[in-house]
Amino acid sequence: DADVTQTPRNRITKTGKRIMLECSQTKGHDRMYWYRQDPGLGLRLIYYSFDVKDINKGEISDGYSVSRQAQAKFSLSLESAIPNQTALYFCATSDSDLAGGLDTQYFGPGTRLTVL
Amino acid sequence: RKEVEQDPGPFNVPEGATVAFNCTYSNSASQSFFWYRQDCRKEPKLLMSVYSSGNEDGRFTAQLNRASQYISLLIRDSKLSDSATYLCVVNNDYKLSFGAGTTVTVRA
Numbered sequence: 435d436a437d438v439t440q441t442p443r444n445r446i447t448k449t450g451k452r453i454m455l456e457c458s459q460t461k462g463h464d465r466m467y468w469y470r471q472d473p474g475l476g477l478r479l480i481y482y483s484f485d486v487k488d489i490n491k492g493e494i495s496d497g498y499s500v501s502r503q504a505q506a507k508f509s510l511s512l513e514s515a516i517p518n519q520t521a522l523y524f525c526a527t528s529d530s531d532l533a534g535g536l537d538t539q540y541f542g543p544g545t546r547l548t549v550l
Numbered sequence: 551r552k553e554v555e556q557d558p559g560p561f562n563v564p565e566g567a568t569v570a571f572n573c574t575y576s577n578s579a580s581q582s583f584f585w586y587r588q589d590c591r592k593e594p595k596l597l598m599s600v601y602s603s604g605n606e607d608g609r610f611t612a613q614l615n616r617a618s619q620y621i622s623l624l625i626r627d628s629k630l631s632d633s634a635t636y637l638c639v640v641n642n643d644y645k646l647s648f649g650a651g652t653t654v655t656v657r658a
Binding site for chain 1: 552554558584591592593594595596599637644645646647648649650651
C-alpha cells in the first residue's frame with residue numbers, strides 16, 4: 435500500500451464549483467504540504483502544516499484553503515474553481531532527519547485537476 | 551529572479567554516455583539541497599541529497615558550490631531507465647523550492 439495517497443486522481447470540474455482534494459499518509463509524519471505543478475514551472479507551495487494545529491500559507495495560497503483534520507489527513511479546497519487552477523496537485527509529507535536535519539519529502543501520486 | 555533555476559534541456563544522450571547539468575539558487579542562506587527525479591508527470595522521488603563535500607550514489611555524483619550557489623548532478627554510464635526529469639531542490643526553513651527540472655533522454 436502507498437504511504438501517501440491522494441483522492442481523486444483525476445477531476446474535471448466547471449468554473450465556480452467548490453472542489454476538495456484529499457491527502458492521507460501512513461508514514462506517521464507531522465509535516466504535510468500541498469503543491470501545484472504547471473508545465474515549465476517548478477512545483478510551487480500552496481500551503482503547509484507542521485502539525486495538526488499549524489497551518490501556513492505558501493507562495494501561491496490565494497484561491498485555496500486547507501484543513502488538517504488529523505496527523506494523517508490534509509485536505510486542499512478550491513472554494514470557487516477557475517480555469518487557471520488547472521494543474522497537477524501533489525501532497526507531500528516529511529519528518530526531519532534527526533541525524534542530518536535534512537527534510538526529505540515524500541510525495542503522493544498527484545491529482546490532475548481540470549477546470550473548464 | 552526564480553529561487554532555483556535549471557537548464558530545461560533536453561539532454562539527449564546515448565546509452566553509456568556521461569551527462570552533467572547544474573542548477574543555481576538565489577538564497578545564500580539555504581540549508582540543504584537535493585536532487586529529485588520525476589517520471590512522466592508522476593510524483594517526484596528523492597534521488598539523492600547533496601552534501602557540501604560532494605557525494606556519490608552509484609553512477610550519480612552530486613556537487614555543491616556554496617560560494618557560487620550552484621549544484622550539479624553527473625550521471626555516468628547512462629541507462630535507458632535514467633530517462634526522466636531531474637528536479638533541483640533547495641530547503642529554506644523546511645520549505646522546499648523546486649527548479650522546473652532538466653529533462654534527460656537516454657537513447658539506445
